[in-house]
Amino acid sequence: MQTVYEIQQFLKKFGTVIYVGDRVADLELMETELKELYAAQLIEPADFQSGIMLLRHEIRLEQEKRQKEK
Numbered sequence: 001m002q003t004v005y006e007i008q009q010f011l012k013k014f015g016t017v018i019y020v021g022d023r024v025a026d027l028e029l030m031e032t033e034l035k036e037l038y039a040a041q042l043i044e045p046a047d048f049q050s051g052i053m054l055l056r057h058e059i060r061l062e063q064e065k066r067q068k069e070k
Contacts, residue, residue: 001050004058007034010051014042024062031055 001007004027011018011033018029031052038048 001047001054004030004054007051007054010047024059024066027055027059027062031059 001010007030008018011030014033014037016033018026018033020026020029034043034048034051034055037043038045
């Protein structure tokens with residue numbers, strides 16, 4: 001997985017659609033969902049690792065963007 005959109009589509013396969021309206025909250029919920037799917041052994045370790053790394057990177061970018069806006 002290389003984009004947040006790909007993660008969203010991946011989660012849809014498991015019946016999970018996440019939209020809170022807050023970008024960081026959405027990303028954090030996606031991260032939680034990936035962790036739960038991995039703990040239940042429903043996804044491959046490679047999918048889990050790439051998804052988590054991407055989400056954490058996006059969360060950090062979004063938080064930095066918000067800091068600059070203040």
